Amino acid sequence: MASPSLLETAAPGATVANPEDVDLLHRIVTIESLSDGEGEAVAELVRQMAARGFDAEVDVAGNAVGRIGAGERHIVLLGHIDTVPGRIPVRIENAVLHGRGAVDAKGPLCTFVAAAAAAARRLNARVTVVGAVGEERMGSPGATAVACWPAPDLCVIGEPSGWDAVCLGYRGTLSFIYELVQPSRHTAGPGESAAEQAVAFWNGIVAHAAALNAEIQPTSTFGTITPTLRSMASDGDGMADRATLSVGLRLPPGVDISTLLGTIQALAGPATIRVDGAQEGYRTEKRSPLVPPFLRAIRAAGGTPRFTLKLGTSDMTVVGPAWGCPIVAYGPGDAALDHTPEERIELADYARAIRVLTDVLEAL
Amino acid sequence: MTGTCPECAAEFELSGVEQGEIVPCPECGVELEVLNANPVQLGLAPEEGEDWGE
Numbered sequence: 001m002a003s004p005s006l007l008e009t010a011a012p013g014a015t016v017a018n019p020e021d022v023d024l025l026h027r028i029v030t031i032e033s034l035s036d037g038e039g040e041a042v043a044e045l046v047r048q049m050a051a052r053g054f055d056a057e058v059d060v061a062g063n064a065v066g067r068i069g070a071g072e073r074h075i076v077l078l079g080h081i082d083t084v085p086g087r088i089p090v091r092i093e094n095a096v097l098h099g100r101g102a103v104d105a106k107g108p109l110c111t112f113v114a115a116a117a118a119a120a121r122r123l124n125a126r127v128t129v130v131g132a133v134g135e136e137r138m139g140s141p142g143a144t145a146v147a148c149w150p151a152p153d154l155c156v157i158g159e160p161s162g163w164d165a166v167c168l169g170y171r172g173t174l175s176f177i178y179e180l181v182q183p184s185r186h187t188a189g190p191g192e193s194a195a196e197q198a199v200a201f202w203n204g205i206v207a208h209a210a211a212l213n214a215e216i217q218p219t220s221t222f223g224t225i226t227p228t229l230r231s232m233a234s235d236g237d238g239m240a241d242r243a244t245l246s247v248g249l250r251l252p253p254g255v256d257i258s259t260l261l262g263t264i265q266a267l268a269g270p271a272t273i274r275v276d277g278a279q280e281g282y283r284t285e286k287r288s289p290l291v292p293p294f295l296r297a298i299r300a301a302g303g304t305p306r307f308t309l310k311l312g313t314s315d316m317t318v319v320g321p322a323w324g325c326p327i328v329a330y331g332p333g334d335a336a337l338d339h340t341p342e343e344r345i346e347l348a349d350y351a352r353a354i355r356v357l358t359d360v361l362e363a364l
Numbered sequence: 365m366t367g368t369c370p371e372c373a374a375e376f377e378l379s380g381v382e383q384g385e386i387v388p389c390p391e392c393g394v395e396l397e398v399l400n401a402n403p404v405q406l407g408l409a410p411e412e413g414e415d416w417g418e
Contacts, residue, residue: 168412222414286395286409292384295397295410299384304410311416335415 017351021114022097024048025350028081028106029099030090035082035137038062042081045113045131052117054129061145064131068116069123075364076128077116078146078315079109079158079331080135084339095347102345104338105135108158108331111350115357122362125153135315138175138277143315151323154290154364156357157316160333163353164303166294167329169283170310170317171222172251174260175230179244180271184236195234197271198243202229204267205247218252222283222309226250243271250311253281279313282320290328290360297359301352310335330357367404369396378404 033041045064049056054066083101090099112129132142161167178201180194209225218224230246257278265273298305320327332353337343367378374391385398386409395409
């Protein structure tokens with residue numbers, strides 16, 4: 001149960017979260033859970049789900065998994081419990097909960113648990129809530145394991161769309177390390193240094209992305225290929241010179257990664273390319289059967305529904321292609337606060353999202 | 365049941381729709397939200413916004 005100091009901070013007259021739901025979020029945000037270090041938070045989430053009537057366990061991948069409800073249809077609510085680094089003192093001030101993961105994505109994950117528990121007696125389906133591990137690191141091992149399950153009938157991904165918005169898609173990603181090692185050379189001599197060749201490679205990547213975008217003719221940033229030079233370094237020891245680049249590309253749905261990698265290899269010449277993450281983009285359409293209940297529930301809660309497309313990546317790109325079932329992403333919070341020192345969530349928005357998702361689950 | 369497109373004023377038949385469903389206008393192609401299923405009331409569907417988060 002939340003302490004009195006937590007409860008008395010709810011703004012008078014505002015949409016107020018159930019104290020048990022605030023306590024759940026506060027507990028899970030308080031436990032640090034960087035990627036590859038989620039064990040304690042997973043164990044606590046399993047305890048919290050069990051206390052709310054879920055059949056809960058830790059699966060072989062380390063995910064927290066809770067099952068509730070009965071029926072022919074199966075709905076998976078897939079959130080993630082890991083966060084990026086950066087300690088933010090966990091506190092509630094003026095009905096706002098501050099802390100790493102409050103938005104990305106423990107707020108949405110706790111919304112899943114609270115809503116499924118609230119809807120439990122009126123569910124016409126089996127609901128599985130997953131607090132996946134490793135979403136913030138390359139390979140997303142928790143969701144990759146879940147993607148091997150039989151496809152559910154419906155899936156909601158737990159990410160901060162905002163309580164009044166439904167997210168329809170995410171861009172994909174390709175990230176790799178470029179490394180060139182060559183014999184040391186006199187700078188007055190002929191030929192290009194390793195660093196110069198690395199710069200030329202990066203310029204080639206930028207030009208290739210521009211050429212692909214000219215072909216695609218995107219009407220939005222979501223439809224655009226965006227290259228990013230994440231880091232670069234070069235050095236030498238008198239025997240060999242080395243240059244390394246860390247490159248990432250954000251990719252709209254439909255970009256064939258194997259073809260793109262072929263071009264990247266050709267541009268790299270003698271350098272090596274080590275891929276450390278590759279996931280194609282994925283989007284769903286507004287005519288998804290998940291959309292009507294969300295729009296109705298958002299309007300019933302006093303909102304004006306919105307659709308969003310995300311320029312980042314989420315586990316939708318992992319399970320969406322594998323399952324092929326109707327899928328959207330939903331959760332409270334302002335995604336602009338993801339990965340920032342200002343990460344925080346308004347408890348009123350958390351409460352509204354729980355109400356919306358409860359209505360959605362009861363309608364499905 | 366008949367619905368009216370708020371964009372082009374075209375009237376067209378709709379059957380078996382539910383509140384919140386997104387349907388295209390057969391005349392102008394704009395996407396419409398079924399605000400009420402019986403009687404049918406249509407509004408422009410929410411547009412797609414973008415943000416850079418996850």
